[in-house]
Amino acid sequence: MKKLDILVVGVGGQGVILASDIIGETALSAQYDVKKADTLGMAQRGGSVISHVRIGRQVYSPLIKKGEADILIAFEKLEAARWNDYLQPGGVVIVNNHALPPSSVNVGNEQYLNDQEITSILKQRTDRICFINGTRHARELGNVRTLNIFMLGSASIFMPIEIQAWEDSICRHLSPNICQINIVAFRKGREEMRNAHLG
Amino acid sequence: MIKLLSGNEALAMGAYHAGVKVATAYPGTPSTEILESLARHDDIYAEWSTNEKVAMEVAMGAAFAGIRSLVSLKQVGLNVASDPFMAASTMAVNAGIVIACADDPGIHSSQNEQDDRHYAKLAKVPMLEPSDSQEAYEFMSYAFDISERFDIPTLMLTTTRISHSKSVVQVRQEQTPPAKQADFHYDVEKYVMLPVYAQLRYSLIEERLTKLAAFAETFPFNQVSWGERHLGIITSGVAYQYAREVFPQASFLKLGMTYPLPKNLLLNFAAQVHRLLVIEELDPFLQENIQALGIKVTGKEFIPRTGELNVDIIEKASRSVGLLPEISSQPLKDMSIKLPKRPPQLCPGCPHTGIFFTLSTLGKRSSLTKSQVKTAKESPLVITGDIGCYTLGTYSPFNAMDTCACMGASIGNALGMEKTGIAKKLIAVIGDSTFMHSGITGLVNAVYSEGQITIVILDNRTTAMTGHQDHPGTGISAQGKKTRAIDLEQLVRGIGVSDVRVVDAFNMKQLRNAVRGAVDSTELSVIIVRGTCAMLAPKGSASMVIDAEKCNLCGICLQLGCSAIQRGKKQLYIDSALCAGDRCTICQQICPRQAIHLKSRVESVKLL
Structure with a gap:
């Protein structure tokens, strides 16, 4: 693998930063050079959250260049559309099929996009699009907060890293009482992605 | 040992391994995690100081007593600390003192975008700029050594992308040096800046600067890496990382120490390349100081002076002057479908929601208000604001904040407006941590000046926006120990405010009555709105x-x-x-x- 640029996006509170931390540390444990950059500060109050993870032999810039990301992992549909321009032509988009309407939409000042509009935006960059029911699965597992690890599991099949390295890394990042349910979420995410139709 | 660390974590680990024993800070994005990381060590003293000025003074005190100390702050924090910072640069420091300052190009979470590298020149202190976490870690021990060797504070300057990016760090497996026995040695010529002694310092300061410039020539992280000689790039910090990607073939002079500059190294590099370029974020700080050495160099003629840089921006700028070939590029995105914005907003269960709804409706700023007056422009209230999560009260649907300048400004701004004889009622809104930081002096001033303003203190029992740090009002130290809490109500009364109302942040009737009462009153009043931050409170049943x-x-x-x-x-x-x-x-x-x-x-x- 020459390089892998992964953009993880979502809404404050969905666990984007933790997911990208785990990607970074897992890649490090697999002997890659890693850089990762998050947006923090005011953006964590329900705003849009973006995390750049860059993996390779030697990485310089911590930020992914627009049009160069290999994988876009979106924890929310609208955010997938918002950050789509980072994706390289033919890159992979994994979208949690879940809408969190911003307050401007709730108040009625702006319109949320319909699925067709979101898909048409995503298709401007790639046909390798996968909508996945992450929130539903996480809820069924009994903890909606496992969404981020579920999404990580889905994306993991596109990364050349052993499953054991992923699971070790997940357990290092989470407290023991929630480790097991998250491992289940990770495996479920992998399984869903394997069964999913890309495109 | 190899770790993936943020720049801030690496700075903290570097300082710890360099034997820092006293660390001080006031929280501020993007610098906060430096002290948070240091506070986890039991064998050092770490504090959230009331504000950055106090943080600097405490750190200076430790250094006077022979103990290595660190102050961490954000770019505007150094403004607050600038008085003792300038003093520290004039005096002797005895033990090493490092000021870790994080700039915020692009204004991710600040009120301005200032280039704090200018402070190094102003104070005539050495400045180091790491370009990744490994350097952040390594530079710390150099920073302390330089500070002690030249008897001067060292400025360690990062930016958001250095502080908050994670990269791989090879950690030295060293024991931290044991603490020296603290002691203070009487020496008024070094420690008492009466004019007669301060005057003596200035020839020393100039001499020191010359010695520092000579040291910069040998600083191992001022590195040349030769590529093709047609283009030579001088750069520092995260700009180096971007520039390396844009010009993989060029020759580089990466400066780890950016003040004072290594003149001979620069002249030598300049002489060996055909075209010389400086790539740096924000102001042309390096460029102008290099030009002052008589070296011909360009950069800010086409590299933007505002906002963050990135690979795209440098490429685009370089194409515009022929440094890279023109390419015809397709736009990455068809913008015909408009996406709803997702600005940050108050959390569900936030104790600021009720008071902003109240200010919005009583101030006739809400679209609900039946009155004809529906815009903030025509509101009977002027609401001066401050720095914190509650600055989000500016946005729709509240539209309930009219000004936000800097930490603590709400109270002075309100008083100043009131003293003009303006016909509107003035309400200053300030958080508990911000009030402790720099609202107290404003309130003293307002009482002394017989102001008739209302000050609303939003007491959510934490410094929320930077990630929930404790402050003097919470009674918990940075290291999690129980300490003496400052009683906000008693403090306000002690200053001389008699109209003080403490209300429950989640009781709408109380909030409405308190704001109404204060607006109708002709004397200065304080409303303390008390309610625990939603992220700290247990969820309701x-x-x-x-x-x-x-x-x-x-x-x-x-x-x-x-x-x-x-x-x-x-x-x-x-x-x-x-x-x-x-x-x-x-x-x-x-x-x-x-x-x-x-x-x-x-x-x-x-x-x-």
């Missing part, structure tokens, strides 16, 4: 639900801007996963149809 049969979709609850209240296809509903429930109940209190009530969490999940 039940969630609110909307009774679809009673709800007539009037939309008043939506004016709370609460993200738990959502618009479904035909009805409004409350997301039980987000709702703070019986700990908040504000929506229930304002619903004119009594359509909102509590349900146990199990039942409310079923309803969804």
Whole structure:
């Protein structure tokens, strides 16, 4: 693998930063050079959250260049559309099929996009699009907060890293009482992605 | 040992391994995690100081006593600390003192975008700029050594992208040096800056600067890496990382020490390349100082002076002057479909929601207000604001903040407006941590000047926006120990305010009465709105639900801007996963149809 640029996006509170931390540390444990950059500060109050993870032999810039990301992992549909321009032509988009309407939409000042509009935006960059029911699965597992690890599991099949390295890394990042349910979420995410139709 | 560390974590680890024993800071994005990381070590003293000026003074005191100390702050924090910072650079420091300062190009979470590298020149102190976490870690021990060798504070300057990016760090397996025995040696010529002694310092300071410039020539992180000689690039910090990607073939002089500059190294590099370029973020700091050495160099003629740089921006700028070939590029995105914005907003169950709804409606700024006056422009109130999560009260649906300048400014700004004889009532809104930081002196001034303003102190018992740090009002130290809490109400009364009301942040009637009473009063008043930050409070036992049969979709609850209240296809509903429930109940209190009530969490999940 020459390089892998992964953009993880979502809404404050969905666990984007933790997911990208785990990607970074897992890649490090697999002997890659890693850089990762998050947006923090005011953006964590329900705003849009973006995390750049860059993996390779030697990485310089911590930020992914627009049009160069290999994988876009979106924890929310609208955010997938918002950050789509980072994706390289033919890159992979994994979208949690879940809408969190911003307050401007709730108040009625702006319109949320319909699925067709979101898909048409995503298709401007790639046909390798996968909508996945992450929130539903996480809820069924009994903890909606496992969404981020579920999404990580889905994306993991596109990364050349052993499953054991992923699971070790997940357990290092989470407290023991929630480790097991998250491992289940990770495996479920992998399984869903394997069964999913890309495109 | 290899670790993936943020720049801030690496700075903290570097300082710890360099034997820092006293660390001080006031929280500020993007610098906060430096002290947070240091505070985890039991064998050093770490504090959240009241503000950056105090932080600097405490660190200076430790250094005077022979103990290595660190101050960490954000770019505007150095403004607050600039008085003792300038003093420290004039005096002797005895033991090493490092000021870790994080700039915020692009203004991710600040009120301005200033280039604090200018402070190094102003104070005539050495400055180091790491370009990744490894350097952040390594530079710390150099920074302390330089400080002690030249008897001067060292400025360690990062930016958001260095502080908050994670990269791989090879950690030295060293024991931290044991603490020296603290002691203070009487020497008024070094430590008492009476004019007669301060005058003596200046020839020393100039001499020191010359010695520092000579040291810069040998500093191992001022590195040349030769590539093709037609283009030579001088750069520092994260700009180096971007420049390396844009010009992989060029020759580089990467400066780890950016003040004072290594003149001979620069002249030598310049002489060996055909075209010389400086790539740096914000001001042409390196460029102008290099030009002052008589070296011909360009950079800011085409590299932007504002905002963050990145690979795209440098490429585009380089194409515009022929440094890279023109390419015809397709736009990455068809912009014909408009995406709804997602600005940050107050959390569900936030103790600021009720007071902003109250200010918005009483101030006739809400679209609900029946009166003709519906815009902030025509409001009978002027609401001066301050720095914190509550600055989000500026946004719709509240529109309830008119100014926000810098830490503590709300009170002075309100008083100044009032003294003009303006016909509107002045309300200053300030958080508890910000009040401790720099609101107290403003309040003293307002009392002394017989102001008639109202000061609303939002007491959420934490410094929320930077990630929930303690402050003097909470009674918990940076290292988690119980300490003496400052009683906000007693403090305000002690200053001489007699009209003080303490109200429950989640009681709408109390809030409304307090604001009404204060607005009608002709004396200076303080309202303390008390309610624990939603991220720290335990979730309520039940969630609110909307009774679809009673709800007539009037939309008043939506004016709370609460993200738990959502618009479904035909009805409004409350997301039980987000709702703070019986700990908040504000929506229930304002619903004119009594359509909102509590349900146990199990039942409310079923309803969804």
